Amino acid sequence: MSTGFETDPHREHNVPSTDRLPPVIYAVLAGLVLWLILASWSFAGAGYSELSLAVISLYFLILMAIPFTLWLVGRADPDPVAKPEQRQTFSDWASGQFEISQGRRKGAAAAVEIILPIAAAAVGMTAFAIVFHYAALHAPVFPHA
Numbered sequence: 001m002s003t004g005f006e007t008d009p010h011r012e013h014n015v016p017s018t019d020r021l022p023p024v025i026y027a028v029l030a031g032l033v034l035w036l037i038l039a040s041w042s043f044a045g046a047g048y049s050e051l052s053l054a055v056i057s058l059y060f061l062i063l064m065a066i067p068f069t070l071w072l073v074g075r076a077d078p079d080p081v082a083k084p085e086q087r088q089t090f091s092d093w094a095s096g097q098f099e100i101s102q103g104r105r106k107g108a109a110a111a112v113e114i115i116l117p118i119a120a121a122a123v124g125m126t127a128f129a130i131v132f133h134y135a136a137l138h139a140p141v142f143p144h145a
Contacts, residue, residue, distance in 0.1 A: 015096060015097050016088075016092070016096040016097065017096060017097035017098065017099050017104055018088070018093070018096065018097075018098065018099065019098070019099040019100075021098075021114070022088065022090050022093045024090050025111055025114060025115065026067075026068075026071075028115055029114070029115065029118060030064055032115070032118040032119050032121075032122045033060055033063075033064055033118060033122075035122040035126070036060070036118065036121055036122040036125055037056075037057050037060055037061075039122060039125035039126040039128075039129050040053055040056065040057070040125055041053055041057070042129035042132070042133070043129065043132060093107045094106075094107040094108040094111060095107060095108070098110035
């Protein structure tokens with residue numbers, strides 16, 4: 001069974017590899033975080049829930065803003081000694097190798113492993129919200145004694 005890791009030193013060395021993610025991965029992650037925030041807001045109700053959700057939303061927005069700001073700074077002030085990188089299409093990146101601390105991973109497999117946790121959280125929160133609203137609409141109402 002293959003694990004997808006490329007740690008054999010005798011393997012082909014002409015396969016392009018990188019340790020950078022393409023911008024589309026960051027865009028998908030940002031979209032999934034926004035989806036998770038919107039799904040979380042579906043639980044808003046009376047009391048302090050709006051305040052808690054606002055704080056959590058702000059936390060996630062700051063969490064997304066920090067890497068974006070670092071990317072903007074790095075892009076505005078490139079290293080003069082470094083070689084200029086050629087922009088790689090997503091399909092080239094996905095078919096190439098992605099370097100991780102344990103070795104190399106196929107780009108497509110790395111993309112799935114990076115996106116899957118936040119996608120599962122967004123879909124799960126949406127499912128919880130649907131069940132929550134369905135149960136709230138169909139719950140029996142008992143008169144107070």
